[in-house]
Amino acid sequence: xxxxxxxxxxxxxxxxxxxxxxxxxxxxxxxxxxxxxxxxxxxxxxxxxxxxxxxxxxxxxxxxxxxxxxxxxxxxxxxxxxxxxxxxxxxxxxxxxxxxxxxxxxxxxxxxxxxxxxxxxxxxxxxxxxxxxxxxxxxxxxxxxxxxxxxxxxxxxxxxxxxxxxxxxxxxxxxxxxxxxxxxxxxxxxxxxxxxxxxxxxxxxxxxxxxxxxxxxxxxxxxxxxxxxxxxxxxxxxxxxxxxxxxxxxxxxxxxxxxxxxxx
Amino acid sequence: xxxxxxxxxxxxxxxxxxxxxxxxxxxxxxxxxxxxxxxxxxxxxxxxxxxxxxxxxxxxxxxxxxxxxxxxxxxxxxxxxxxxxxxxxxxxxxxxxxxxxxxxxxxxxxxxxxxxxxxxxxxxxxxxxxxxxxxxxxxxxxxxxxxxxxxxxxxxxxxxxxxxxxxxxxxxxxxxxxxxxxxxxxxxxxxxxxxxxxxxxxxxxxxxxxxxxxxxxxxxxxxxxxxxxxxxxxxxxxxxxxxxxxxxxxxxxxxxxxxxxxxxxxxxxxxxxxxxxx
Numbered sequence: 326x327x328x329x330x331x332x333x334x335x336x337x338x339x340x341x342x343x344x345x346x347x348x349x350x351x352x353x354x355x356x357x358x359x360x361x362x363x364x365x366x367x368x369x370x371x372x373x374x375x376x377x378x379x380x381x382x383x384x385x386x387x388x389x390x391x392x393x394x395x396x397x398x399x400x401x402x403x404x405x406x407x408x409x410x411x412x413x414x415x416x417x418x419x420x421x422x423x424x425x426x427x428x429x430x431x432x433x434x435x436x437x438x439x440x441x442x443x444x445x446x447x448x449x450x451x452x453x454x455x456x457x458x459x460x461x462x463x464x465x466x467x468x469x470x471x472x473x474x475x476x477x478x479x480x481x482x483x484x485x486x487x488x489x490x491x492x493x494x495x496x497x498x499x500x501x502x503x504x505x506x507x508x509x510x511x512x513x514x515x516x517x518x519x520x521x522x523x524x525x526x527x528x529x530x531x532x533x534x535x536x537x538x539x540x541x542x543x544x545x546x547x548x549x550x551x552x553x554x555x556x557x558x559x560x561x562x563x564x565x566x567x568x569x570x571x572x573x574x575x576x577x578x579x580x581x582x583x584x585x586x587x588x589x
Numbered sequence: 590x591x592x593x594x595x596x597x598x599x600x601x602x603x604x605x606x607x608x609x610x611x612x613x614x615x616x617x618x619x620x621x622x623x624x625x626x627x628x629x630x631x632x633x634x635x636x637x638x639x640x641x642x643x644x645x646x647x648x649x650x651x652x653x654x655x656x657x658x659x660x661x662x663x664x665x666x667x668x669x670x671x672x673x674x675x676x677x678x679x680x681x682x683x684x685x686x687x688x689x690x691x692x693x694x695x696x697x698x699x700x701x702x703x704x705x706x707x708x709x710x711x712x713x714x715x716x717x718x719x720x721x722x723x724x725x726x727x728x729x730x731x732x733x734x735x736x737x738x739x740x741x742x743x744x745x746x747x748x749x750x751x752x753x754x755x756x757x758x759x760x761x762x763x764x765x766x767x768x769x770x771x772x773x774x775x776x777x778x779x780x781x782x783x784x785x786x787x788x789x790x791x792x793x794x795x796x797x798x799x800x801x802x803x804x805x806x807x808x809x810x811x812x813x814x815x816x817x818x819x820x821x822x823x824x825x826x827x828x829x830x831x832x833x834x835x836x837x838x839x840x841x842x843x844x845x846x847x848x849x850x851x852x853x854x855x856x857x858x859x860x861x862x863x864x865x866x867x
Contacts, residue, residue: 328696335681335692342683406679411740414646414673414750415696416665588603588649 329421329428332412336429340395341436350437353387357444373469376452377553380445384438384481389513391437392485396430396492397505419581427493427577431486438485442478446471449553473552476562480549483569487541488513490576497583516540520547541572593748593779594622594645599654601640613803614640615651620798620808622748622781627774629790630783632800638783639676641800642752645781646673658748669697672746676753676783678737682726686717689725690739697744704743711739715769731762738769742778749773751782755789767793 340346360379403409403426412422449469492509499505520543545565549557601615615637622628632638643649645656647663658667680689687708694704694711712721715735720728725736734757741749754770755763763786770793774780784790790797791811798808807814828836837847 331692331695335684339681339683407675407677408679408681410643410646410648410675411673411678411680411693411737412696413648414668414671414675415693416668416698417696418665 328415328417329425332417332422332425333428333432336399336426337432340399340430340433343395343398345398346391346395346433346437349387349391350440353383353437353441354444356383357441357448360448372456373449373452374554376449377445377469377474378550380441380448381477381481381550381553383445384441384478385484387441388434388437388481388485389488389510392430392434392488393492393506393509393513395433396427396489397496397502397509399430400426400493400496401502401505419585420578423493423497423577423580423584427486427489427573430489431573434485434489435482438478438482442475445478446474449474468554470553470555470557473555473557476557476559477549477552480546480552480562480565483565484543484546487569487572487576490573490580491516491541494576494580494583497580497587512540517543520544542568545569591624592621593624593659594781595657596620596641596645597655597657599641599644599656600652601637601644601649602652615644616803618654618800618803618805620805622779623796624779625774625777626795627770627780627782627793629794629797630781630800631785631787631790631797632783632806633785635802636800637803638800639752640803642750642781642783645750646671669744670747672741672744672749674734674737674741674749674751674754676756678733680725680733680736680740682724685722685724686712686728686732686736686739687721689736690743693740694743699744707743707745708739711743712736714742714772715739716765730757731759734758734762734766738766742773747777747779749778749780749782751780753784754782755784755786763789 357376357380360376403412409422413419453469488509491512492505495509495512496505499508519540545561545568548561549565552558597619599615599618600613602611602613604611618637618641620628620630630638630641640649644651645658645663647668656663659670661667681692684692687705690708690711691701691704694707695701699707709718709721712718715738717732717735717739720732725733728736734754738751738754741751751770754766758766767789770780770782782790782793794811796808796810797814799806825836840847
């Protein structure tokens with residue numbers, strides 16, 4: 326465990342220095358801060374809901390890009406620079422290596438979610454303050470729940486950690502950064518599409534069953550989208566966290582096994 | 590005699606392409622490294638040195654054969670007693686030299702404080718004390734090689750595996766590296782080094798194993814392999830230029846041959862070392 330955390334700490338330090346991660350984070354923050362002024366894109370939401378959904382969208386979209394790109398970039402650079410050989414010559418096994426890399430990225434994603442969540446919350450509070458003179462009966466929003474909003478951000482972090490684990494598993498079987506990034510995005514897209522199909526397992530064909538079982542089910546995390554304007558369900562949040570943790574553990578173990586078969 | 594490392598009948602092949610054509614990298618390679626010795630694993634490019642080393646470190650799985658280090662199979666406990674300097678070491682550029690060596694020390698089980706202390710000592714031994722707080726990305730090639738050696742020795746391992754330790758070093762750097770390796774031997778370490786810089790290997794190694802096309806071509810102590818008891822080589826100094834011809838004629842009368850006679854000229858390597866400043 327100690328070596329896993331050491332590798333995670335080192336990976337976190339390397340991950341936060343990646344320019345792409347910083348650029349994407351800044352882009353997400355800029356969009357959120359401008360969300361109030363982009364209200365013309367509104368498709369009928371209330372003002373606060375629009376700003377909150379914009380934050381959710383930024384977390385989901387930009388977070389997914391950072392998850393996949395950061396993991397693939399960090400893992401492939403270890404292999405290309407052969408720093409992985411020096412690492413594995415120490416008393417470190419493949420399991421500690423893969424969990425360490427993914428935990429380091431998870432820590433970086435936590436910082437990203439916190440920064441974006443904080444700017445989203447600040448924007449909602451500012452928008453709420455600027456609407457304080459408007460009588461409530463003229464506002465279409467339900468009251469904004471700060472605790473619900475942060476539970477939603479937490480669920481998004483769980484989702485991004487799961488995506489990072491998927492990307493790590495792809496890297497373990499890939500010898501090229503482009504292949505890893507492309508296939509990871511395809512798997513995530515497959516998971517999103519598979520999650521849309523809520524028909525029972527018995528009604529699915531083999532390919533659909535395969536996708537439903539192997540690809541991540543993002544329905545666990547999408548239920549949290551309404552928490553910002555309603556009471557959060559802590560049981561569902563725990564379930565989402567547990568699902569992400571189990572998937573993370575299994576994907577990490579699969580990645581470790583695949584790395585052990587690779588020629589480094 | 591106690592052997593620290595014993596490799597027996599190692600075979601390794603790689604399969605390439607859709608037709609899975611097998612390329613044999615190692616074929617029945619066996620060698621044993623005695624305790625306290627500097628053992629050279631030599632061979633031309635592609636002879637199988639790096640493949641053998643990767644198998645010893647557990648980075649590659651052999652197709653057949655066995656490796657025993659400290660009389661047991663490779664495990665975390667065994668790895669704690671080993672240090673490895675990779676060929677052309679690459680490290681995390683955002684870390685300073687001290688942070689880098691401390692990181693690897695902590696991976697070997699040292700506590701934070703002890704790792705920091707040992708890292709400072711290791712960097713001092715390899716001559717990087719002044720650059721310890723500089724980022725590794727700003728190090729020259731020679732400095733990176735030294736940092737690589739520092740991370741290999743920081744946890745005081747008993748066995749050191751050095752893959753091309755003089756790679757990319759200038760003559761002064763090579764001489765410094767050789768001095769460090771001899772110092773480590775003096776401290777009781779067993780060293781397995783792979784190289785194709787034969788002049789340096791000849792100065793350092795007690796025993797060698799020469800690989801050729803994945804097989805052992807020769808193995809043994811340098812004295813046993815290189816000594817020719819029926820002949821002697823003389824090096825004569827202090828001869829004036831007028832007497833060179835007389836000595837050549839006398840040598841020929843005894844059936845010997847003068848391979849080289851040069852006047853008043855030191856080698857470029859010696860001159861380089863004398864003028865290069867550190």
